[in-house]
Amino acid sequence: MAEKLTATDRENIQAYLSAMKALEAKEPEYNFADEASAEAWEAWNAECLATTNKYQDSIKRALLFSLGDMTGAAPQSVAAILSAFVDSGQITTSTTARRAEIIEYPLDKINCVIWGLLERDTAGQIAIAAEKRGSKKEISILYSINFDNLGDEVTISKRLLPFDKRVYIAVSALFNAGNNVISLTQIHYAMGNTSRPKAGQLQRINEAIKKMNGAAITVDNSQEIAANYKYMQFKYEGSLLPLERIEASVNGQLTDAAIHIFREPPVITFAKKRNQITTIPVKLLQSPMNKTDANLQLEDYLLERISREARGKGKTARLLYKTIFDHAGISTAKQKQRAPEKIEKYLQYYTETNFIKGYAMEADGVTIIFA
Known part of the structure; x- marks a missing residue:
């Protein structure tokens, strides 16, 4: 049964609302490329969390009290209430962004080849030479890609471009920095940009993500394993960039173009399993x-x-x-x-x-x- 609110609870709720209103009024601007502004925002966010924690017991009682007594309520009724919250947008994924200070840059043959296939159709299977120098036997890594899931009405280029690769590497860096919900603005800065993103830049990032999410790939290095090459076996069939689109609040800013990424981007995983990857600071991309x-x-x-x-x-x-x-x-x-x-x-x-x-x-x- 929901507890009744005491006079102290009511005073605490009023104090909490007043404190949060004052904090919201002095929220600092957050710029991923500016360390000082990022630190200022993180300090402000910590103060918000501390304020919420201070009054959390009264807040919990107030929320339960506002829902009423759920004891004996039909599960369908409870589900209906929660569904109404979701449908009205009152329940939204909220996350604090972590900056990608380190970029993992792939050096393997797959990543050296697939992003440069600009002059020929990439549909169908491609055999990427992987035999060691001096080998008399051809050893290949098999790779294929198709964009059928995008449909014919999509006007974006159905080829992987250098810009797509930079977006892909940025998404991977952000994921490995601890973000599984990522905004387009975060990607913009992790690509090496230092100025505020313009609408056109965010649109191009959005199109690259749509293209790579819709691209179905296969990677298979079974021939290397059969030849006793000392690499881990890698077989993958699925999206080049597995994710879902969600509405989320990132650093307090609501965006309907956030992505929820399910796993490390697969061709980055391929490079890491072969130890064919290097790490560089994001500053190196800020030429x-x-x-x-x-x-x-x-x-x-x-x-x-x-x-x-x-x-x-x-x-x-x-x-x-x-x-x-x-x-x-x-x-x-x-x-x-x-x-x-x-x-x-x-x-x-x-x-x-x-x-x-x-x-x-x-x-x-x-x-x-x-x-």
Whole structure:
């Protein structure tokens, strides 16, 4: 039976409501890219939680009292009350966002190939060469993708683009930072953006998520296992990005475009199980270059190649322009003419953020200096 409210309870409820109203009036602005504003908001949120905890006993009694006596009530009646709360939007998923300070960047062959299939249809099974150097037998990782679930009426590109990969990596980083409910704004900042998101940017992130959620993939490395390669077996069939859309309150801001992600994105899991992944600070993605598909494809190759070279014992590494152009989709004379300037801007930023010690621009390529 619901307890009657005492005079003290009523005083506590009034004090709580007054305190929360005052706190709401001084809520600080939250900016994921600004550590000071993020810390200020977290301190404010902690004060809100402390205030609620202070009066929690009276709050619980008041809530039970407002529902009335449920003793002996038909279960259907109780369910109807709860259903009414849900339908009216009074019950909404609420979460406090955690920033992704560390980005896990994949270095495996699957991730090196699937996001760059821009010139041919990706429907059907693809055999990705995985045999070791010098092997006389072909060993493949089998991969397939189709976008049938999106339907013909969807106008977004049914190909995986460099922008999609950056969104995918950002979602994975946020999930591994402890978020299973994620807003588009969080993804925007985890991609390396530092300014407030514009409507068009959020729309593009939203379309990338829709595309990847609707994309059905298969990955199977059984041939590696049969060849006694020392990798864990990996078989996956399902969505490229398994999630559901929900309405949620993230850091006190209501959004109807949040995602509830069910598991770590599968092709990131594939890379981690092979130990073919590197970790970088999110700051490394905050270069001053615009995040166009062309720039992201170039940046992706530089990050992947430099990370691979850094794992070796060499103090320097040579990257030929021809190799960079081939992997970054740089094909026209104009693109090749402008590419060295772009490459230098990235390398200058990587030096400033201590990703590399230095670099040297040369006629046919660049030398990366690690020590």
